[in-house]
Amino acid sequence: MIAAADKIELIRGLQQQILSLQGMKGPLEGVQFNFGLGPLERAFPGNTFPTGAIHEFLSNTPEDAAATTGFMAGLAGRLMQQGDGVCLWISANRAVFPPALKMFGIDPERVIFIDITRKKDLLWAVEEALKCESMAVVVGELKETGFTESRRLQLAVEQSRVTGLMHHFSPRNITATASVCRWVVKPVAGEQEAGLPGVGSPCWNVTLQKVRNGKPGTWLIAWSAGRFRNVKRDAVAAPDHQLPKTA
């Protein structure tokens, strides 16, 4: 007869095993990332943001793309804080303005930009970068990836524990994916203290469309004073999607 506490422990261990088999290995021993995403992190299995995995971001307009880039930069900045991490920013059509990355906690001189026009080379470069264990994070701006390609990328990071942020700008069709998460980030009116004029700090409507073993949802996340902040605002129109909203 196994005691109830032991049973719970056993089941948790088994769940952990299943998760690691499914590509959610979690961070390496002793490495703790604090993303400060607040309630959003409860959507993930184990209540931790999955590092060492592929995250997909979808956007259709330049405004959404900029918001997505900002959100990704915030995540990448957190991942790069550990040691002297290096970020590879691989893109076909780069619009990002390097000095602005500083605002999101990234030292722009630690980002290496790779500009590639051929799609085949782009995928190869992203895969090679994801295989390299010395990378803190790899940002790939790919138009789209098919299922096979996304599975290759996911398998690469499961070996190397590198976090990959893939930004698909105006993909022609959205296919099934092997990535752990799929995000949609859209800009909403900025956060400003009551009564003060001006644009204020960036604020996004962050939708987690898909998350393996987690709970999808929508959150309002702002970036202020160098960190993410969860915003509670009542009436927020979440455009273009019909997903249940969690607190």
Place this chain on the structure above:
Amino acid sequence: MSRRFITIWFRHLVTDRIMLRKPELKGLPFVVAVQERGRKVITAASAAAQALGIDYGMVVADARATLPSLQVFDEDPQLAEKLLHALAIWCLRYTPEIAVDPPDGLILDVSGCAYLWGGERPYLKEIVTKLRSAGYDVRAAIADTIGTAWAVSHYGQVSPIVEPGALLDALLPLPPAALRLEQPILERMHKLGLYRINSFISMPRLTLRRRFGQLLLDRLDQALGRSQEIIELIRPVELYQERLPCLEPIRTATGIEIALRRLLEVLCLRLQREQKGLRAAVFKGFRIDGNIQQIEIGTNRPTRNVEHLFKLFELKISTITPALGIEVFILEAPVVEDLSQVQDSLWNTGAGHQAGVANLLDRLAGRLGMGAIRRYLPDEHYWPERSFRLAASLEEKPAADWRLDRPRPICLLSKPELIEVTAPIPDYPPMLFIYKGKIHKVIKADGPERIEREWWLENGLHRDYYAVEDEQGARYWIFRLGHYDEHKPEWFIHGVFA
């Protein structure tokens, strides 16, 4: 160590070439001629023609009188030079130091090379038979000096190999023409009855100079090794170079990989001894048919890691076409930098982040080119397009801080785009703007932030930047170019905030 030279004399360079092109001419008398002062003068004659007494310098009409069936070809003035150069490159498989000796010879510095072929006799035999079987009528000789080698190759009767230190003995029985003298001097000597070198070599130098000029003395000194003769190499010798001759021609990718790995091991061992690392390397394969196949790589940091370099080359091995086979492989390191032992050990264990990153970047650069990889450092300019600059290397540290005090958009348009606005004057942000046919109503705005044009770099109007947010919550960076004065200023969108 004493130096050894081989000179190769192509006795019928141009006509041999023509014969190779047109095999039906084999054994027939024919000449190559050039139009000169209204008549045709022979510049090269085939061996068969020479046997009939038709030779260089004759007029074609005279030669036709002797032999009416003589065939005449027009001269290609570049041909001899081009041929010699190509042959010199082919000969690189025997020694790295080769010079062209116009009009019809090659000079090879073979010091220390012959033992690879089992001695000077087999070495020389190998070169001569290879060239003869290729269809060129050659004579070659090996000696301590270029002068003597030339003399023996052109006029020697006994042995083509002049033993070290036996220069004088070899020269004595030869005619004065063997000293590479000019025609007038030779005629004067002939008139005086000096038919052989031994008849005048013991004369006082002063007398020789007075009678025949300084050139004779110079040539004698060069032939006897008393003065150095400088040759201009067709290909400067790389300091860091390794070569691998193959017993049998290599035709497979596996074979090429083995050759590459061996060369890399030897080269990296040498680099390690000398505390160096290479930044660029060239791998060459000399094909049997004379073609040279080569692949190049470059690295971001000096390295002497065999595995890493091999991986870089491996991406390109498929571009080598071995055709009938490759005889000799050469690995060169044209760019070499200092690399200390400590850096090396870091590199191998992979303890440093930098090493892994540099390895990855090398692989990316190998496939995509160095231009695809960019890293930026802050530059002290307010003008947004100039506020950052390309970093020169992977290690370069920023000299200044990145500025955080002003809002900057995460996405910057490569070129500002014109927008239509409705804006109250003088200095208020617009109430709405039209960009790509879409109306954006401005809800909130920050600004203006005036950025002046850097007049020492370029002329133009200043920009007044505003950060605006439309009713969708999207944030833009727009600017007005110049003041409101007599003309209406233009407005531009320059970026999108996150």
